[in-house]
Amino acid sequence: MLTIENVTKRFGEIVALDRVSLSLARGEFFGLLGPNGAGKTTLMSLVAGLRAPDSGSISINGQRVGPNAMAPRHELGFVPQAIALYEELSAEENLRLFGKLYGLAGQELRARVDHGLHAAQLFERRQDKLHTYSGGMKRRINVVASILHRPALLLCDEPTVGVDPQSRNAIFEFLQRLNADGMTIVYSTHYMEEATRLCSRIAIIDHGRMLALGTLDELLTHLPFSELVRIARNDRTTAQMQALAEYGEITKAEDAYLFKLRDGLRFSAFFAAAEELGLPYRYFNIRRPTLEDLFLHLTGKNLRDT
C-alpha cells in the first residue's frame, strides 16, 4: 500500500528526516509515535505529497508521490493537525466543497456528505456555521472531510490535539470502524496511549530517525526487562530506596519510583527484602512496560518531557 524508501528531508541545516524507510500493508493501522519536532508531521507531509523529499522515494500502490503527482491523491485522505476547515461555512458546505474537489457530485456527493455527518453524529447541526461548533465537533468534521472520497490510505496527523475525552473516543471509534472496513491508516501522535490503543504496528521516531518499528509486543522486546515494579513514593519508601537499589535499577517517576529487576535475580528475593524493610505489599504494583518506557530506554528521555 505505502512504501517509503530511504527518505531524507532537510530544512536548511536541520535534518527533519534521516533515511527513513517503511512499508505498510493494506488494512494496517499504523502508528507514528514521537515527541513534538520528531519529524512525524514532515513525514506525513511528504506522504501527502505536500513536499518533495530531498532524497529517497515514496509511493502509494506503486504510484510515486510528490507535489506534482495528482493520481496518488485520489488514493489518499489527509487529516491535518490543524482544523483545516472554513469556519464561516456550515459543516455541510465544508464537506460538499471537499467532496467536490475529489470529483464527487450529485446524489453520490449528497449521500456521502450525509453519511459523514451521521458518522460524526452532527447531522442535526449540519447547517450550523462551523465557528459555532465545539473543538471536538470540529475535529470530527475535520476527519470526515478527509474520507468522503473513500481513500485507500488515510493519514491522520495528531487528529485529537486539544480534544475532550468524549470526542476523542468518538474519533477513535470512527477511525477503528474505517480501518475495520479495510482503510489503511497512518496515525501520528505523541500520546503513547493512543498508539497503544489504536495501532497494530508502531514506529518510534525521534530527531528524524526511526528508532524502532513493530507491533507493541515486538517493540517491548527491545527492553532488557519484561516487568516493571511501580513503588508508591512516600516517606517510608523513600527511606528504603537505597537498600532496594541492591536488587535492581530505580528511577523516579512523577509520584512513584520505577524498579527494574537486575538480571539473574528473582522478584521473590526483592519482595522478601521489601518485607524485611517493613514495606507493605500495597506499596508495590507490578506492570508490563509501556512504549513510554521503551522511548526512555531508546532515547534516555521521557516522551512527555521532550
Place this chain on the structure above:
Amino acid sequence: MRTVVVLVGNEFRRFAADKVAISLTFIVPLVLIYIFGNVFGVNSEERVPKGIPLAVVNQTDAPAPAAIISALQKEPAFKVITSHKDANGVERVLTEAEVREMMRAGDIRFALIFPADATSDSDVALKMKFLRNARNEIETETVDGLLQKTIFTAAPQALLASLQRLGANQVGSETMARFNHSLADAIARGFGGDPAKILHSIETGEFNIPGTTPTNTNGNSFLDRLIKIEREEIGGEHAKSPIATRSVGGYAVMFLLFSLTGASTSLFDEKKAGLYQRLLAAPVRRTHILWSKYIFGILLGVVQLLTLFVAGRVLFGVDITSNVFNLLLICLAAASACVAFGMLLAALAPTAAAANGMGTLLILTMSAVGGAWWPTSFMPPFMQQLSKFTIVYWSIEGFLRVLWANCNTRELLPVLAILLAFAAAANTISIWRFRHGQIFE
C-alpha cells in the same frame, strides 16, 4: 494604580513589538503629510501648482495677444505649448483644430485661443477663447483663476500696445510717432526722467496704471469690459452630473484596492488555518488556488465597481449607460490590476499583518499621488511622474475617458493595455514568489 501602570507598560511593550501598528501610527501619516505638503505648497513661497500644460494658439499678428502670451510664458503655473512636432518631426505652430483634437484625446486639458478677430483696427478690446476640459473641477477652477490673474496683469501693457497700433492706423505712423515723441518730452519736462525711456514705455505700453492691477479685476473694472474671455468646455458635454462623474472613479478605485488587497491577504489566514495542507493533499495544484483567488478577486472587483457606479447613477445621476461596454472593459482592467496588486503584496509580505500594513501605506499613497484626492498637476514634477506608475492614476484616467470624455474602445485601449500590463507583471512576480515562498508550505 500600580496595576494600571504595569498594564500600561505592557501595552507599550506590545505596541513596540508590533511593526505594523508602528508603521500605521507613524509612517503612514508622515508619508501623507509629506504628500499633502507638496500638493499645497507648504515649503514653497507661492502656494500654486507649477507647469500645468496650456496650449496657446495665436491667429493674429497683433501686439496685445503676443504680450499676453509672453506673460503666460513667464508664469510658472503654466507650461505654455505653442507648437508641436508633426509626423515628419518638424516643429509646427499649433492650430485650433489640432488643439481641440489634443484636448479630446486627453493630451492637454486647457487651451487659450486668440482668434483672427481677437483685436480690431477700430477698437482696443481683446477677445480670446478659453477651452477647458473640466474633468477635474479643482484643477479647472484653479487654472481659470490663474489664467485670469495672468491675463489681467498683462492686460494694461497689451491694451496700450493695441492703442498705439490703433492710433497709427487712424492718424498714420509718422503722426503717431511725432505725438509719442512730443508726449515723452512733455512728461520728461514736467515730471523729470529720460525722454527716450519714457518714449519706449509709451510705445510698448509698459506702464503701471493705478486701478488696473490684477487685484482689481472685478466686474467694475474697465478691463472686464475690454477683455472678453469666452469659455468653452471640451469633453464632459455628455456628463449629466459633472461633479459626481469626475470623482466617482477615484474613490471607487481606492476602495477597490482596499477590498481586493484584503481578499488577497486571506491567503495568510487560510495558510494559518492549515487549509492549504488539506487542499494541496487533494487533487488541487497551487496554480488552481492562485487562479481561484485571482478570478474571484476580479469578479468581486467588477461587481463592487459596478455597484458603486449604479449607486452614482441612482443617487447623483452619473451616466453609466451610454458607454456601458467600455465601462465594463475599464472595470475589468482596473479590477485585474488591483487584484494583481493584492496578490503581489501577499506574495512579498512575510505575514498577513505585514501585508495589510504595507497595503494601507501603499494604497493611501497611491490614491494621493495617483489623483484620487486632488489633481496630479498640483503636485511637484517628480510626483507627477511618479503618479504614472500607479494603478490609481490609470484607473482614474480610464474611468474619466469612459464617463467624462465618452471615449470609444480604440481611445481607451492605451489605458487598458497599461493596466493589464501592470497586472501581468505583478502576477508574474507573485507566481514566482508563491512557487518559491512559504505561503503553501
